[in-house]
Amino acid sequence: MTAVATHSLTKDFGDVRALDSLDLEIPVGSIFGVIGPNGAGKATLMRLLIDILRPTSGHAVVLGEDPRTAGPELRARIGYLPGELHLEGRLTGRRQVDFWASLGDDPASARDIAHSLAERLELDLGRQSRTLSKGNKQKLGLVQAFMHRPELLILDEPTSGLDPLVQQEVLAVVREARDGGATVFLSSHVLSEVEAVADTAALLRTGRIATVAPMAELRATAVRHLRAVLDGTSVREIRAAFSFRGLAFTLDDLGDGQVAVTGMVEGRADDVVKGLAGFHLVDLVYAEPDLEETVLHLYRGPDAGEDIPSPPAPPATDEEEAR
Secondary structure, three states: OEEEEEEEEEEEEOOEEEEEEEEEEEEOOOEEEEEOOOOOOHHHHHHHHOOOOOOOEEEEEEOOEOHHHHOHHHHOOEEEEOOOOOOOOOOEHHHHHHHHHHOOOOHHHHHHHHHHHHHHOOOOOOOEHHHOOHHHHHHHHHHHHHOOOOOEEEEEOOOOOOOHHHHHHHHHHHHHHHHOOOEEEEEEOOHHHHHHHOOEEEEEEOOEEEEEEEHHHHHHOOEEEEEEEEEOOOHHHHHHHHHHOOOOOEEEEEEOOEEEEEEEEEOOHHHHHHHHOOOEEEEEEEOOOEHHHHHHHHHEOOOOOOEOOOOOOOOHHHOOOOO
């Protein structure tokens, strides 16, 4: 089953195309991450899904409904954390939680969940919103997104402004929501955040999908760094053995029969191990998958070493929507 599906979804802001014919499916009960730099179209996509924005063309289906016509009944089934959170500065967190709880079908349960989450995130609900730091405002935004136990969570940069320990707690809450049957759609420009929780990730570049793949597949094809020191051999012998397997590394003669092997490997661990097996190994560093480099490679432009430029800035009135 599909929680979210988009079909040729396109959004223009004047001459700026924020999303370009986007086709995407998010399975029910999964954590789906969208990775992309600022300006890639992540926030625009999320706002289209909850009908804050209307598409220029194409359409979306969210929890089986068209967000343009489903109205508040659909939005009541969604928990949304925007990238730019606006709170009533004179109200305490507790007063705002009480108001948000009153909007749902079970205010008492929502209030209990909110207070439990606030305790987990070390958020003082007794303070006025205007006195809160950016991180504590983010915590309050997360509380309002999760407190009604929504079927679908749409989270724009959910750990922004949080310290590392709280980030880990937030990601744990995300996993718990998924394990409880919710679907989670989160965006980030921080790859490690998506890698930590997502089942599947889409890489968004200038309004277009560069690739969609399960996280296990991305890890399998990720770039790994290799550094090995081999003893009792020569550069020529190592080059011959690696060339036979189609591997290319930098080889440095260290003297005294030792050779340093360095380079990057993309998803070929078995070939590397078999290539090294015929030599006496003195030292080996085979780093964990570096998904950051894999993603950056996908962001590269058609010419080697040239990044695809960011789209031009939209008019001032639309700047936030085109983020």
